[in-house]
Amino acid sequence: MIKILPHTINFAASAYPEKEAFIYGKESLTYFELNKKTNKLASYLISHGVQKGDRVGVYLFRSIETPIAIYGIMKAGAVFVPIDPELPIARINFILNDCNINYVVTNPNLRKKHPKIIELKNPLKGFIGADLESDFNSITWPALFNTSIEKYSDVSLNEDDLAYIMYTSGSTGFPKGIMHTHKSGLSYARLSVNLFDIDENDRLASHAALHFDISTLGYLAGPLAKATTIIISEAHTKMASSLAALIEQEKITIWYSVPLAIIQLLQSNALNDKNLDSLRLVLFGGEVFANKYLSQIMNLCPNTHFYNIYGPAEVNQCTSYKVNTPPTNETIVPIGTVWEETEYLILDDKGNLNIDGDYGELAIHSSTMMKGYWNNQTLTNKSTYVAIEGEKEKKYFKTGDLVKKNESGDLVFLGRNDRQVKIRGYRIEIDEIEAALLKHKYIIEAAVVVLHKNVNEKEIMAAIILSKEENISLKEIKAHCYDYLPSYAVPESIEFMPDFPRTGSGKIDRIKIMNIYTNA
Structure with missing residues (x-):
């Protein structure tokens, strides 16, 4: 056993x-x-x-x-x-x-x-x-x-x-x-194998580096299923044409990455002439996948099943949502429901159980949950919500992510609880601004930060990456924002960037962007 x-x-x-x-x-x-x-x-x-x-x-x-x-x-x-x-x-x-x-x-x-x-x-x-x-x-x-x-x-x-x-x-x-x-590691591997029906015939693409938790699907779940894991080289991750050829050549059946990796493949048109019939599952997580790109890859791979995966590294994974049809610009793709051996609570803004239970911070109890933070009991305690069930205590990890339930009972990711700001008396959701910017057909990526100009002045700044072949004006982008956002949430300044600084896991490093323009 x-x-x-x-x-x-x-x-x-x-x-x-x-x-x-x-x-x-x-x-x-x-x-x-x-x-x-x-x-x-x-x-x-x-x-x-x-x-x-x-x-x-x-x-x-x-x-x-x-x-x-x-x-x-x-x-x-x-x-x-x-x-x-x-x-x-x-x-x-x-x-x-x-x-x-x-x-x-x-x-x-x-x-x-x-x-x-x-x-x-x-x-x-x-x-x-x-x-x-x-x-x-x-x-x-x-x-x-x-x-x-x-x-x-x-x-x-x-x-x-x-x-x-x-x-x-x-x-x-x-x-x-x-x-x-x-x-916790074996539970994650087992639940992944069960949920996605991974077996010895599968060929998993391991796109993420080992220090990024997404990599555990290939390294931990792959061997449990007796599958084959293809470790994608650094060079392939940087060259879309080579990566697309590798997917076809190795007959990858399961792909799991941050959305950026898929977006880069789409932007290069590298997948257009490839035979992707072997690709049965595309899993994506780590960041929000802009609907226009998700729709594009789904149309390109009509026989592939797509899943939005959610879960901080502290719990490996805890929810998933199968995206059945290509989303429109107005579609809100949920993070779905929790998988087996997992329970959740929704906490209010004071860290207490939300009686209504439909909006607040997501807290997770799961067999895949971490033991705690190394050498940091204070942070472990701070990130833990203890629920009393009968005479027993049950510990939940406080994710720091805001969610709500939709009409179907699925959880919808609303953003980080530390990504809510109050400016000129208005409470503003930073992630909502990014989502609005990404609805523009020529904006590839967007990162919104709050610049502290002085002690009493905050400013919303948006950094964007455009499609290489396009040249649009700031005026046009502002007009687009006014179409989707209240006037107080429209960024005061918008900066064009050729690329974003990124963390080791490939996510946008918003702190570095903030520092660049705070000191500019």
Whole structure:
């Protein structure tokens, strides 16, 4: 019986040893090879003093070594901690110290950064997968795979043990580590497999980097279903024509990404001449998908099923909505209903249970829910709503997202509770302004922020990206806003940008945009 995440590899290797588990470019791993190589990594870690519950960093760009790192670390009884290779060295050092990481799994294409990390004050004792010229403790991948594992045996784990810690941006300026157990990770994998009928015939596209929670569908649910996961390279994510060709060539059956990745494919017209008959599911989440682009991809793939996926990293996923028909500009696509093993409450603006229950902050209780924030009990407590049911307490994660119920009983995402502002006495929903801008046929993306000109003056500013071939005036855009928004919500200033700064997960970095124009 599968009770912890590494069991999925053991079972798949037994049932389908020669089946491809992961593919990256021209490289691939069968389930037999993955099982063998993860055992070798686990054995190495244990022999170097890594104990149950220790944290081990995964400092990799997308690569064939990524699944080896994930499952090898967990087989050693340790906790894998994804580290975004694009992070500044100081931020990487913060994670190493915060998690007391002694060993980091990496590969040679990051060799320029390895010495910089070693020089800083941190608990690092060694690299696995590095090709260092110094005498710092390290082992290359070929050397690791040539080691003997005669003395290796599985570490005893239970479902409540930590499996991974995923860092996301924190409001304090420091990243916060989201702790997931084997139970929460395996529950997510199992519920995904059940909801989307994933099986050994499926080929999942893993578009997101490991430090982004969307990646867990391919890395965790894929092996549970004994499916094949295609890890999409950094180069493919940046070249729409190559990515479209890869989708066709690999006969992808399940796609999951932020909407931006799909929009870029549409903007390039790269999908127009591709055979997408194999694509049975397109899942999207992380940000709102503008209706005009969702409608475009649905018309391009009429036999594909489309799902709007919702769930903060703290709960993996909690709701989904199947979009049956291409939406019009006026359609509001819900985030849907909660899936199995999940309950929700709606809280009022004071953080108490909303008696009416139809509008407010969404709070989630689920088997997929995090254990808490690493080294931050204060933040864990702050994000928790405790409901008393009979004589028992039930903990809910407060998402910070505002929702309402529609007439069909589906939940509709209204925006972040910290994206409501009051200007000149009017309460304004920032996300509503962005949605109105995106209704313009030539606006690809929009980001609205509030600029603090001085202590007493706030200004709504919209940054937009236009279709490359179009040239429209500010006057036209303002007129468009007046068609959809009350006058007090129309942005005072509108700025054209060639591209937006983005977070490591590909989401728009609105804080950076705000800083750019606040200091302009």
